[in-house]
Amino acid sequence: MRFAKFFTILTACLGLITACDQKTELKPTITEMDKSPTELTRAIYSAHLQLDPHLIKATADAAPVRDLLVGLMRFNSAGEVVPAIAKEFFSDDNKNWLFILDDQAKWSNGEAVIADDFVASWQRLADKNTRSPLAHYLIYMGVENAKEIIQGTKGSNELGVKALNSHTLQVQLAQANPNFPKMLAHIALLPTYRGQKPEEYGFISNGDYRIKERSKTTLTLQSQQAEVAFQTVLYQLITTIQNPSRFDIVENPLTSYTRNQIMLPRLCTYFYEFNFNDPMLKRKEVRQAIQAMLSTSQIANGVGIANYFVLPKTMLENSERPLPKFSAEQILHQIDIDVKSPIQISLTYDDHKPHNTIATRIARRLGQSDLFRIDEQAVSWEELLAKRNAQQFQLIRSGWCADYEDPLSFLTMFHSSSPDNKSGYHNERVNQSLESLQSEALSQAEREQKILDTVYELQKDIAILPLFQYQRRVTVLPDIQGIKMNNSSEVIYSKDLYRQKKDTQ
Numbered sequence: 001m002r003f004a005k006f007f008t009i010l011t012a013c014l015g016l017i018t019a020c021d022q023k024t025e026l027k028p029t030i031t032e033m034d035k036s037p038t039e040l041t042r043a044i045y046s047a048h049l050q051l052d053p054h055l056i057k058a059t060a061d062a063a064p065v066r067d068l069l070v071g072l073m074r075f076n077s078a079g080e081v082v083p084a085i086a087k088e089f090f091s092d093d094n095k096n097w098l099f100i101l102d103d104q105a106k107w108s109n110g111e112a113v114i115a116d117d118f119v120a121s122w123q124r125l126a127d128k129n130t131r132s133p134l135a136h137y138l139i140y141m142g143v144e145n146a147k148e149i150i151q152g153t154k155g156s157n158e159l160g161v162k163a164l165n166s167h168t169l170q171v172q173l174a175q176a177n178p179n180f181p182k183m184l185a186h187i188a189l190l191p192t193y194r195g196q197k198p199e200e201y202g203f204i205s206n207g208d209y210r211i212k213e214r215s216k217t218t219l220t221l222q223s224q225q226a227e228v229a230f231q232t233v234l235y236q237l238i239t240t241i242q243n244p245s246r247f248d249i250v251e252n253p254l255t256s257y258t259r260n261q262i263m264l265p266r267l268c269t270y271f272y273e274f275n276f277n278d279p280m281l282k283r284k285e286v287r288q289a290i291q292a293m294l295s296t297s298q299i300a301n302g303v304g305i306a307n308y309f310v311l312p313k314t315m316l317e318n319s320e321r322p323l324p325k326f327s328a329e330q331i332l333h334q335i336d337i338d339v340k341s342p343i344q345i346s347l348t349y350d351d352h353k354p355h356n357t358i359a360t361r362i363a364r365r366l367g368q369s370d371l372f373r374i375d376e377q378a379v380s381w382e383e384l385l386a387k388r389n390a391q392q393f394q395l396i397r398s399g400w401c402a403d404y405e406d407p408l409s410f411l412t413m414f415h416s417s418s419p420d421n422k423s424g425y426h427n428e429r430v431n432q433s434l435e436s437l438q439s440e441a442l443s444q445a446e447r448e449q450k451i452l453d454t455v456y457e458l459q460k461d462i463a464i465l466p467l468f469q470y471q472r473r474v475t476v477l478p479d480i481q482g483i484k485m486n487n488s489s490e491v492i493y494s495k496d497l498y499r500q501k502k503d504t505q
């Protein structure tokens with residue numbers, strides 16, 4: 001079961017990454033403090049306002065849709081997946097799932113939210129005529145017949161989702177997936193009214209807000225609940241010539257604009273993979289020496305949160321940084337590597353920022369020793385994928401992202417039979433541990449311990465060369481409160497925010 005998505009390139013996101021240690025002093029202006037306590041303004045750099053959840057291509061574009069629509073599950077303010085329309089869910093085998101829907105949930109036109117809304121919405125997502133860039137998420141979850149429907153060999157009505165009655169939804173998976181409920185907060189799975197493509201005007205919502213007014217560049221939302229601090233939310237598309245400082249939140253600020261920026265963690269890791277079929281790199285001492293030469297904090301400076309393990313830093317906050325016991329020279333001398341026969345290492349990466357910057361930093365650090373000769377191989381994105389799939393590399397730039405916070409999402413790729421294992425890594429202890437985590441009924445304590453044991457086994461093996469955890473950069477005026485700095489979901493609901501009252505003293 002594939003529980004996470006592999007991204008060897010994240011061009012749209014990487015352009016937004018800045019130093020995690022750099023903090024801009026937040027000094028509110030008079031204009032900022034005079035803003036309405038009941039109106040929130042959010043800006044997005046985008047070509048148009050996209051309100052179809054099936055056609056969202058970037059996190060920033062998803063913000064208004066998240067305010068308008070709610071699915072079976074959603075994220076809370078801490079980034080945890082919690083029940084939403086699904087009040088209860090059950091499964092005896094982790095393949096056949098039943099969801100009991102909230103019978104009080106309504107669309108903005110007053111009609112009930114029913115199971116058929118989800119059936120029709122997911123069928124439209126899978127339909128090849130929809131051309132959704134998110135359709136493959138149904139395959140990642142393991143929904144029965146999703147792959148065949150997306151490939152066009154079966155009809156969308158054969159998708160493994162069925163309404164047993166108005167408020168009972170059945171989902172059939174092709175194989176067991178105990179984490180299935182955690183995956184249901186994804187943007188692609190938000191329902192639309194009767195599964196229809198949202199209308200440009202007259203949009204029917206079931207979330208915390210409804211559309212009050214809309215133009216080509218603005219969207220005004222009205223709260224459905226009286227207790228929400230921001231009764232009105234104004235979304236506006238902006239261009240590079242507009243002043244972003246007048247908005248409460250800018251979802252995807254330009255890299256040149258750093259005022260009032262905050263850095264939120266993402267469930268994404270950046271690392272280099274070793275080729276374990278390479279005669280030199282399959283030797284653990286060589287991998288140890290490479291790791292000993294590198295200062296992860298210096299390499300990650302300005303691009304993310306320095307990371308030392310296979311899991312994101314935020315998942316192992318209490319774990320100490322592993323320190324090398326010996327220098328690279330001491331390690332390599334033990335296996336008769338000297339200046340007369342230095343190690344030849346090629347770094348393969350996609351040739352654009354920040355990948356070329358990071359590769360150069362790695363090459364310079366390794367090049368400080370006469371025992372290494374480094375060859376930088378900058379290739380196109382297509383070449384990078386081809387080389388990784390064909391195992392034509394020594395060290396190659398890589399990464400991994402998950403859609404929900406579960407350590408197992410970052411570990412399954414290390415199983416020797418995983419289709420995502422392109423490095424040739426093999427460790428029977430790791431295999432057995434991963435198989436146990438996926439198939440056995442473990443207590444929470446047993447599961448956590450087994451995950452930690454697996455992480456430390458991979459660390460001891462130096463299975464990869466971890467470098468940093470990705471971050472999302474957002475600009476937020478200082479008087480806006482309610483954003484949790486440890487929220488790694490990349491979701492900021494307007495309903496969770498409020499404006500801090502001005503100090504009158």
